[in-house]
Structure formats: C-alpha cells, structure tokens
Amino acid sequence: MFLNIMFLLAAGATIGGSFLTATSKNLMHACIYLLLTLFGVSGLYATLGADFLAATQLVVYAGGVVILMLFAIMLTGGVREFVNKFGIDKVASMGTVKTYSIAGFMVVIMSFVIMKILAPIFKSYAPGELPGFSTTVEKIGTLLITDHVLAFEISSILLLGALVGAAVISRPGRTR
C-alpha cells in the first residue's frame, strides 16, 4: 500500500516533470522541472529496491548536473528576458502554489529514499544476533571490482579525460 502510493507519487513527478521540461518556454523553469523529473526517477529507483542507485541519482544529478546546467544557463544569459523580473525595485515573491507543491513532492520522495536507505538500521532484531543487511551496496561493490572491473577502470579514465577536456575547452584566453 505504502509502496503503491510512493510509486504513484514518483511516477507522477517523473512524467509531469518530463512533459513540463519539454513544454515550458523559460529555460530556467525547464531546468527546475528537470530537477523534479530526476527526483521522481530517484523515487522510482527506491520502489525498485535499488537504494544505492537512488542515492547516487540524488547526489550526482540533483547535486551536480542540474547545478552545472543552471551555471551554464546563467553564464550564457539564456533567460535574458527573465532576469529583468528580479530588479531592485521589484522583489520577487517567495513562491506560489506551484512551487510549494513541487517542493512538497521533492520532500516526500527524498524522505522515502532516505527511509529506504536507513531501514536496516532501525529494523528491530532479536538480541544476540547481528541485523542482516538487505542493502545492495555490498553486492554492487563486490561486482564492481570482480566482474565489471574493466568497465570500472575505463569509466575512471573517461572521467579524467572529461575533466581535462572540459578545463581545456572552456579556458578563456587560448593562444594560437
């Protein structure tokens, strides 16, 4: 029952966020709707029992990629007609019903993910025996350095190349 409600919330956030990303005119709004979509996908991972994947989704996407996108939008001035709204004489309101409902969605999904991760800690167990771990972290870590070790190393080299490449490409004064 609880899982069904969580599935419905996460699916609604995912589908609604993706279609609002596709249809919203303002690029900044599209990026925030993308954030809602990624929270919804994280909730779907949690309903699938993939707790490590849900946490990684939150950390990498919501913490890294969306912030990077927002930085790029602000640096390139993609919402130049929108910036005028935040003038000195015109203070933006604290939020509308839409923003508060989006924030409520995100709070519910994120609390569900955190609860799913912390569930083995709060589980009551018989005294004298250790609680059994039901997380997927241990199995993923074992698989990552046994079966998939080649892909793991290649992805590390890929990340190093992306880091160096991004620094080289966006260097301001390139001498030719």
Next chain:
Amino acid sequence: MISLPSYLIISFCLFIAGLTVMIARKNIIAMLLGIELILNAAALNFAAYTRFINQNLDGHLMSLFIIVIAAAEAAVGLAIVIRFFQIKESIHIDDATELQS
C-alpha cells in the same frame, strides 16, 4: 500496480519527452536537458529489468555507468557550450555552422 509494464511506460514517456526536447528546441542547453532525460530513461529500464526479470545486480551496475557517463557528458557539453558562447555570442543551434572560427 508495481509491475514491469508500468515502469516501461514511464521510461517510454521519459524517452519521448527527451526526444521532443532534442528535436524541437533550438537552444543547445535545452538539448542537453533532453539528453539527460533520454539517459535517465535507459537507466530506469535497466533497473526495472533487474528487479522483475533477472535478480542479479548487473543492471544496477549498468545504470551506475550510465550516470557516470551522463555526468561526464554534461561537463564536456557545457564546456563546449560556454566556449561557443564566447566565440559566437549566441547559444542558438542554427549559429553553429562552422567547425573552426
């Protein structure tokens, strides 16, 4: 309710939204948003098939690698976009008509 077809339908909607963004938008950053949506759809498919068809955790590993690749792609893509904006003063996709400026 929680079954494989529902997850596949959600993933399909994500993919269609991402493809729509990539085709219809003329802004390069918006196209990168569409790429993120498409990659998320693929990762969700991997996780769903792991849960309902195959019980080992190889699909989770594939989703993890997809997340890594999406992060690297976003970093390099946004670096290219910022460099393009410094040269062309625009991020419209139709302004990208030459390789070397």
